[in-house]
Amino acid sequence: MKVLKFGGTSVGSAESIKYVIDILQSQDKQVVVVFSALSGVTNMLVECMNHAASKNLQYKSIVEEIENRHFSIANQLINPQKVSGTLARIKQSINQLQETLEGISYIGEITPRTSDLILGYGEFISIQLLNAILSERLKEVTLVDARELIFTKPINGSENLAITETEQAIRHKLSVISGTVITSGFIATSIKGYPSTLGRGGSDHTASIIASAINAEMLEIWTDVSGIFTSDPSLTENAYPIPELSYAEALELSHFGAKVIYSPTIQPVMEKNIPVLVKNTFAADDEGTMIVEKPLVNGNVVKAISSINNICLVSLTGSGMVGVVGIASRLFRVLAKENINVILITQASSEQSICIAIDEKQGEKACEGLNAEFEFEIQLGRVKSVRVEEGFSIVAMVGEKMRHAVGVSGQAFSALGRNGINIHAIAQGSSELNVSVVVNRENCQKAVNAIHQEFFHSVNRVINLFVVGTGNVGSAFINQIMSQLGLFTSEYNIDFRIIGIANSRKMLLKPNGIKGSDWKERLMASKQSMIPDYFINEMFxxxxxxxxxxxxxxxxxxxxxxxxxxxxxxxxxxxxKIAASSSYENYSGLKRIAQEKRVFFKFESNVGAGLPIIQTINNLVKTGDQIRQIEAVVSGSLNFIFNGFCDGMKFSDAVLKAKDLGYTEPNPLIDLQGIDVSRKLLILVREAGIKLEASEIAFNSYLPHALPSSYSSELFPEQMKGYDEYFEGVRERIVASDQKLRVVAQFDNGKASIALKEVDSNHPFHSLEGSDNVVSIHSKRYSSRPLVIQGAGAGADVTASGIFSDILSIINN
Known part of the structure; x- marks a missing residue:
């Protein structure tokens, strides 16, 4: 015999119930079926009680809504000639509910017994409805009142399962029934004779109790998800069902917030070694999750990640606690007296502090009770007043293989650290089945996703990009990312998502990612103007x-x-290049904050576009080399201009062509004034480990007269023609001697300079073509022959590839 339990979503509508009927009709053995109230009805009953207690007549409209929902399903699924009897029984129960709520309204108070009575109506009414529906479709259906099966007894003011009485009643009632047995979950009867309930997750608990009492071959929990997932799918987009879990793993997950199954459900079936199968009512063919003593499929080291919100930390600290016996005992005695559940506890090895995590609603009560208990020690200064901090969540990693694995905690903490998530408390059970961390509530989802991506390698690692700038380079970068999405997803399990795009006029933000080749049109159609502070605040x-x-x-x-x-x-x-070439104080400050926050500040494309120049210098310095001299042509735009000039173009034509091809900065005066070259040399010298300011770079102007003070796209072409005559004279000289013009940036003996040089045919810079860059490095190791890096150093595509490479470097690190 099997026991099946269907939750509220499985019976929440006529369409949902049709799925339940199909599942029950496919059963080839006798089953006991436990049903919850219709989805949402229990919450509606809580609302009714609260309204009634405050003498708010709104409870009447909620009761009417409950009635209408049940009537609607009955009219859709029950034979019209027989439905009147079912409607009459439902109406009778609704009237009883209404009368009880009126009584609450008169006295303005809700007692625990009255609360249990009211809340039980959800299951009591739904089972009458479902009995009528199933009796028309299954061969033999017997309804057994759960109040005759499940019994509780009062202990310390709350109702707890009366195990012996319950098991005897279940065996007595069910042993004489054939066919399909249906009953309600959640509701029970106290051995004192009044109505009671099993509390949160009570329907699952009812099913588990029945399965244990009759030694069922299996307990099936039918819900609206296809098993227990590696993480809550509402928090983690790429969570997936776990094939098998052990009882211990399921207990840990349920303790730390997994809502698919509740802690009390596991204990009865675990004692009898009865398998539990969690299935999806609406996708019955999905495999679901099997919970057994020893899973055959071990899976990952971390099986799943769970979380609990609305947590507060209660801390008891003081030097007077060291070596004193009984402190923890007194603390837990107070909490037990106040009926406060401790979710997590951690104690300093010095014994100077104990920190517990509890529900925020119980924080003030815990604080008052503990301050009263330790009043004497507080007055003497041995213990500080109890401190309560709110606004936290617990994130727990669960898996039996964790007890045999090394470095699990370190790996998780590293993932959290990379994402700027501070850990406020840590706990690990002696069974080593779980590691739990307390984080700020606003970081809960981020923490869950960071850890999930760290441990579940079959899951794509999502990289969220916020892109500002959609000019030549920005557009090329976005297009490169989008063209490679399929490759990185299929080959490297990396899912690039461009969450935000902005230019100087517009901004577009989509939490699930901006996709498609029409991104530029969508950006320009956005109604949101670009406000940089707003853009980054939305990112935060x-x-x-x-x-x-x-x-x-x-x-x-x-x-x-x-x-x-x-x-x-x-x-x-x-x-x-502005940040890395700003004041040394700002440059070093940015690098320092990146290091402190364990993130990256990458700017390889500042020099040489996609050439690995900065990376090479970094590696030389990190391995102990000392850079003594740098000689470089690092302006692809100026090199293109002077190559074109040397090949016969007018100077002005070469400048305009470089601009049109996107080789120059948006303001080409930055290139012509040597500002761009100066910034690049400054960055190279600084990355070599040498402190240098822009003012220390000597710039020898190569122009016969000053450039315009500001850039005007209309005036610029004519302004450039004013230099043609001078450069024609230069051309005659260099052609005669087979020389080329190169703007050379140089650092030597602590001095930095930039100058236009005429290089002859045997100089290594003579053969540079187009927009090529070249960097020649003399160091302690490369003293006789320099280390030379050469290649295309300008252009949107190569610069974009340098940006892309920096992103890949971050991912790999």
Missing amino acids: ALNLPNSIFVDNTASEEISGLYHTILSKSISIVTCN
């Missing part, structure tokens, strides 16, 4: 794990937000 509010801010602009305003972004534990990847 989303609080997504593995977030990366990507700056594809040349904006000083955006770079000014870096410190705030890094302080929120969000990594930054940027081709914007």
Whole structure:
């Protein structure tokens, strides 16, 4: 014989009940079926009680709604010629409910017994409805009143299961019945004779008690999800069902908030070694989750992650606790007296503090009770007044294999640290089945997802990108990301999601990601104007794990937000050179905050676009090399301009072509004034471990007269023609001697400079083509022959690939 339990969502509507009928009609053995109240009805009954106790007549309309829901299902599923009898029985129960609520309204008080009586109506009415429906569709259906099966007894003011009386009643009643037996969950009778209930999760508990009493071959829990998942699917998008769990694992998960199954459900079947199968009423063919003593499928080290919200921490601290026997005993005695459930406890090894995690609603009561208990010690200064801190959640990792695995806690803590999530308390059971951490409530979902992605490698790791700047480089970057989505998902289990896109005018934010090649049109159609502070505050509010801010602009305003972004534990990847070439204090401060927050500040594309120049210098320095000299052509735009000039183009034409191809900054004066080269040299020197300010770089102007003070796209072409005559004279000289013009950035003997040089045919810089960059590094190790890095150093695609590479570097680290 099997026991099946159907929850509220399984019987919440006529359509849902049809699924239940199909499941019951497919059974080939005798079954006992336990039903809950219709979904939402128990909460409606709680509302009714509260309204009635406060003399608010609104309870009458809620009762009418309960009646209408049951009547509607009856009219849809019961033979019209027989439905009147069912409606009459439901109406009789509704009238009794109404009378009880009126009594509460008169006295303005709810007693525990009255509460149990009211709450039991949900199951009592639903079972009458379901009995009528199933009797028309199954061969033999027998309704057994759960109040004649399940008994409780009062202990310390609350009703607890009367095991002996209950088991005797179940065996006596059910042993003489054939066919399908149906009964209600949750409701019971006190051995004192009054109505009672089994409390939260009571319907599951009822089914488990019956399964244990009759030694059922299996208990099936039918709900609205396909088993117990690796995490709550409402919190974790890529959570998936677990094939098998042990009883111990299921107990731990239920204790730490898993709602599919409740703690009391496990104990009765575990004692009899009865398997529990959790299935989906609406997807009966799904395998579900089997709970047994020893699972055949071991699965991951961490089987699942669960969480509880609305937690407060209660701390008892003081040097007077050290070595004193009985402190913990007194603390727990107070909590037991106040009927306060302790979810988590941790104690300092020095014995100077005990911290417990409890429901926030019980925090004040716990504080008052403990302060009264330790009043004498508090007055003497041996113990401090009890402190209550609210606004927390518990995140628990559960798995039997954790007891044999090394580094599980460290791996989880590292994942939380990378995402800027502070841990306020830690606990691990002696069984090593779980590791629990307390985090701020607003970080609960982020913590669950961070840990889930860390341990479940079959799950795609989601990387959330917030992209500012959609010019040539920004557009190329977004297109590169979108073109590679399939590859990274299928080959590397990485799911890139562009959550936010912004340019100087518009911003677009989508928590589930912006997809499709029409992203630019959707951005420009957005009604939200770009306000940088608003954009990053929305990014902070989303609080997504593995977030990366990507700056594809040349904006000083955006770079000014870096410190705030890094302080929120969000990594930054940027081709914007302003921050890394700002004051040394700001540059080093950004690197310091990134290190403190365990995130990344990456700017490889600041120099050489996609060339691995900064990375190479970093590796040299980290391995103990000392860089003595840097000589470089690091402006792809200027190199393109002077290559074009040397090949016969007018200087002005070469400048305009470089701008049109996207090789220059949006303001090309930055390139022509040497500002861009200066920034790049400054960054290289600093990354070599040398403190340098921009003012210390000597710039030898290569132009015959000053450039315009500001950029105007209309005036710029004509302004450039003013330099053509001068450079034609230069051309005659260098052509005659087979030389090329190169803007060379140099650091040597502690001095930095930038100058336009005429290099002859045997110089390594002579052969540079197009927008190529080259960096020549002399160091302690590379003293006789330099380390040379050369390649394309400008252009939207290569710069975008450098940004993409920085993101991949963050993921790999």
